[in-house]
Structures are given as structure tokens and as C-alpha cells.
Amino acid sequence: MADTSILASPGAAARPAREHFAEQYVPRFVDKWDALIDWDRRKAAEAGFFVERLRAAGARRVLDVAAGTGFHAVALIEAGFEVVAVDGSAAMLDQARANAARRGHALDAVHADWRSLGERLDGTFDAVVCLGSSFPHLFAEADRRHVLGEFSRRIAPGGLLMLDHRNFDAIRAQRYKSSGNYYYCGTGAKVSVDHADESLCRFRYEFADRETYTLEVYPVLKDEIRTLLADAGFVEVETFGDFKAVFDIFSTDFVIHVARRP
Numbered sequence: 001m002a003d004t005s006i007l008a009s010p011g012a013a014a015r016p017a018r019e020h021f022a023e024q025y026v027p028r029f030v031d032k033w034d035a036l037i038d039w040d041r042r043k044a045a046e047a048g049f050f051v052e053r054l055r056a057a058g059a060r061r062v063l064d065v066a067a068g069t070g071f072h073a074v075a076l077i078e079a080g081f082e083v084v085a086v087d088g089s090a091a092m093l094d095q096a097r098a099n100a101a102r103r104g105h106a107l108d109a110v111h112a113d114w115r116s117l118g119e120r121l122d123g124t125f126d127a128v129v130c131l132g133s134s135f136p137h138l139f140a141e142a143d144r145r146h147v148l149g150e151f152s153r154r155i156a157p158g159g160l161l162m163l164d165h166r167n168f169d170a171i172r173a174q175r176y177k178s179s180g181n182y183y184y185c186g187t188g189a190k191v192s193v194d195h196a197d198e199s200l201c202r203f204r205y206e207f208a209d210r211e212t213y214t215l216e217v218y219p220v221l222k223d224e225i226r227t228l229l230a231d232a233g234f235v236e237v238e239t240f241g242d243f244k245a246v247f248d249i250f251s252t253d254f255v256i257h258v259a260r261r262p
């Protein structure tokens with residue numbers, strides 16, 4: 001089953017039950033994360049989008065701040081980049097290390113919360129990537145602003161930030177119907193939206209073995225992110241829908257922003 005349905009339930013709680021992102025990634029859910037992805041299909045769907053932009057920008061060192069189970073960190077290592085992988089979930093990082101090791105790579109992995117990234121990492125990178133709809137884990141606008149500042153300080157002048165999110169414009173308008181062709185391409189789980197309003201989106205992941213998990217995030221809008229990026233000093237902000245520069249927001253699964261630090 002692909003990522004298909006939206007079930008807005010007006011009666012469901014409108015406040016996040018677990019505001020701290022790491023508590024949501026319980027080990028059994030993390031174990032199943034790769035079944036959601038399908039690494040081969042995800043790579044094919046991206047069609048080199050991130051690698052091409054990094055190469056065009058002359059990037060060599062990349063910081064993946066939302067490593068998860070390591071999909072992008074590994075893909076970027078295999079494309080020849082020097083990668084440092086960060087995640088605030090120890091369970092995710094363990095899985096990322098194991099996935100990288102299975103492919104013959106020793107992952108340079110750092111357990112850190114973006115809100116205090118500067119305390120855990122020195123130096124700058126040619127690019128920061130924050131992918132897989134990770135940034136919406138930040139519920140407070142002050143955190144979103146602060147974290148974009150943290151990301152910016154990790155990027156060398158002229159470097160890139162690539163950050164994406166699910167299409168919450170459509171989700172909040174009750175018009176979301178994911179194709180299941182991008183990012184989370186696995187067929188072993190049914191992903192639905194069981195609550196969506198302007199401050200909370202709750203996804204429900206039901207796996208073939210009937211285990212069910214939820215993820216609660218802040219449903220950030222496309223233009224909200226563009227404004228935050230500009231306010232954080234990023235320039236040349238480009239926005240893509242499912243990797244296309246020209247897109248219909250209501251026929252889009254994921255929104256991807258590419259911005260430059262001056």
C-alpha cells in the first residue's frame with residue numbers, strides 16, 4: 001500500500017501529544033523506517049536532484065542534519081561527497097551507522113539537536129541538507145528561526161541549504177493525496193493523515209503486521225518557509241514541487257527549497 005489517504009478528524013486532539021521529536025522515534029518504529037522509504041525507488045525518484053545541485057555549487061563537504069536511517073548520507077558518500085551525519089535520535093543514528101556499514105562506509109555521525117548544533121560541531125560545510133520532511137518537527141516559530149540560524153552558521157559563504165517538507169499547503173486545505181512516488185516510496189505501510197489544522201499534523205503509519213505509529217509535526221507552509229529563509233539571510237531561494245521547478249501545489253507530494261548563504 002502506498003502513501004495515499006487523508007482522514008481529517010475534527011474531533012481529534014489539536015495539541016501535540018509528544019512535542020519532543022526523539023520520543024516519537026521509538027526503536028520499533030525506527031526499525032521499520034527503511035520499509036517506508038524503499039531506498040532504490042527513492043533514489044530513482046530523486047533522479048540525482050540533490051547531487052546535481054551540490055556538484056553545480058562546487059560542494060565537497062556536506063552536513064546532513066537529519067540523517068534518519070542514513071539514506072542521503074550514504075547516497076552522498078557514494079556520489080563522492082565528504083559527509084557528516086547529524087540526528088537527534090540515537091535510535092535513528094544507530095540504524096544509519098548500520099546501514100552505512102552494510103554498504104562498506106564508516107559514517108561520521110554526530111548525535112545532536114539542531115537547536116544546539118554549534119555546541120556539537122565545529123567548522124563549516126559547503127552545504128547543509130535537511131531532508132525527508134524533518135524541519136516540521138519544530139513546533140515553535142522561535143525554534144524554526146533559531147535553527148535556520150544554526151544551519152546558516154554551519155554553511156560556508158556561498159554554500160547551499162537544501163530543506164524540504166511534505167506539502168502541508170495541500171494537507172491543511174484537505175486536498176492532499178500522496179502519489180507514494182517520492183521520498184517514502186515503500187509499499188509495506190499505509191500512511192494517512194488523521195489530524196491536520198494550522199498548528200498540528202498527525203500522520204498515522206500502519207504497517208503490514210498491523211503495528212501502528214504516529215508522527216506529530218508542525219504543518220509548515222511553502223511560503224512560510226520561504227519567508228523564514230529570507231529572514232535568516234538566505235538568498236536565491238528556489239522552490240520545487242516533487243523536484244520540478246514548475247508545479248501545481250495541489251498535485252505535489254513534497255516541497256523542496258534550495259537556498260544560498262551569501
Ligand SMILES: C[S@@+](CC[C@H](N)C(=O)[O-])C[C@H]1O[C@@H](n2cnc3c(N)ncnc32)[C@H](O)[C@@H]1O
Pocket residue numbers: 021022025037065066067068069070071086087088089092112113114115130131132133134137138
Ligand atoms: C522524518 S525523519 C527523516 C529522516 C531522513 N532524513 C529521511 O528522509 O528518511 C526526521 C528526522 O529528523 C530528526 N530530527 C527532528 N528534529 C530534530 C532536531 N531538533 N534535532 C536533530 N534531529 C532532529 C529525527 O530524529 C528524524 O531522524
